[in-house]
Amino acid sequence: MPQTMPTLSLESCTQHIKRTALNLGFSLVGIAKAEPLDNEIASYSEWLRRGFHAELGYMERNIDKRHDVRHILPSTRSVIVVGHNYFTPHQHSTSDKLGKISRYAWGDDYHDVIPPKLERLAQAVKDCFPTAETKIYTDTGAILEKQWAVRAGLGWQGKHSNIISREIGSWFFLGIVLTTAELLYDRPIGDYCGTCTACLEACPTQAIAQPYVVDARRCIAYWTIEAKPHHDIPSDIATQLDSWIFGCDTCQDVCPWNRFQKPTTEQRFEPRNGETSLGLDTVRAMTQKEFSDRFRKSPVKRTKLAGLQRNARALETYYQHQGENIQQITTPESLIRTEY
C-alpha cells in the first residue's frame, strides 16, 4: 500500500500527534516503527513453554499477531504507544478484617476510560493523514504492549516485568494506536534497574522466577484477578497473600522508581467512595445485586462475585496462618510462665 500523503510535514504531524496525546491526559507518548518482534517473541514462546501463563489459554493463540502487528492491520507502519498515569496519593487501610485492592482498581475501569482517548488520538493521526487506517488497544488484544512501550522509548522493562518510566515510575496503563501512516520514530532507553533486586526479594510468593520473568502460576495478581472463580487458591499461595484481595502491588510498592510519583489528573482513577480495601465480612455477605451495583465499571467486576468471595476465604486462611506463626513464636515464653 502506498504511503498516505501528510497534510503537513512529517515533523509537524508527529508533533501534532504527541501534543494531542498529552492534551488528552496521557503522561507518556512514543512512536516505534512497525517491525516483527523477533527476539521478544522468542522469549515469549519460552515463557509459554515453561507453563508460566498458568491457565491463560488465550496467551497461546494469535502468536503471529503478537510477533508482527501487520497480521492485525496490514500495512501498519507505526505503533504509537501512550502511558496513562493512575497514581493517586492514598494508602491502604489494613487490618485482619480487610483485604487490599491493588491501585489500578481503586477507580473506574481503564478499559472504559482509555479507549475514547485513544479514539481521539487516532483522529489526530487522521487530521494529518486523512486516508490512514488506525486500530486502538489497551489490554484488549493480541499485542505485546510492554515490548512496544520499550521500543517506543516510554521506559524499560523492570525486573518485576512492568514498564518503568524515569519520569513517572510504573503506575501507568499502556495504550496503543496502530496506524498505516509513517511517522518519526523514538528510540528505546536503557535499563535503569542496575543492581537493585528489591522486587524479587519482596514478592511474597517468589513469582518472579528470574529477573524480568514472572511465573503467573505463583503471582497473587493472577490468582486474585484471573483464576476462574471455581479454582481455589493453592494453600502455598493463600498463606502468603500479603493481605491482597484483588490484584497485587507489592513488587511495585517497593520499587525505588515509584518514590517520587506525581498524582494523575484523571479524576476517574480516584478511589471510589475513598475505598482502597474491602471488609472481608462485607464481601462474604455480598449478594449478586450488591456486587453488580458496587463494581459496575470497576476493574473488580472481572473476578465476579464468586471469585471475590473465594479471595476473601483465602485471606481468612492467610490471617489465620499469620496468627499461628505469631503464636508459635510466643509459645515457649508462655509455657515458661505457666510452669511458674
Ligand code: B12
Ligand atoms: C497476561 C497479563 C498479566 C498476567 C501475566 C503477567 C506478566 N508479567 O505478563 C498477570 C495476570 C499475572 C498480570 C498481572 C499484572 N498486570 Co498485567 N497484563 C497482561 C497482558 C494481558 C499480557 C502481558 C504479556 O504478554 N505477558 C507475557 C509475558 C511473556 O510477557 P512479559 O512479562 O513482558 O515477558 C517478557 C520478559 O520476560 C522478557 N524477558 C525474558 N528475559 C528477559 C531478560 C531481560 C534483560 C529483559 C529486559 C526482558 C526479558 O521476555 C518476555 C517476552 O518478551 C498485558 C496487556 C498486553 N496485551 O500486553 C497486561 C499488563 C502487562 N498488565 C498490567 C498491569 C498493570 C498488571 C498488574 C500491575 C495488575 C495488578 N496490580 O495486579 C500485575 C503486575 C504483575 C507483574 N509483576 O507482572 C499493565 C502493565 C503496565 C506497565 N506499566 O507495565 C498491562 C500492560 C496492561 C495495560 N494495558 O496497562 N498481567
Ligand code: SF4
Ligand atoms: S504482583 Fe505480587 S505476586 Fe505478582 S510478581 Fe509482583 S509481588 Fe509477586
Ligand code: SF4
Ligand atoms: S524494584 Fe529494583 S529491580 Fe525491581 S523493577 Fe524496581 S528498580 Fe528494577
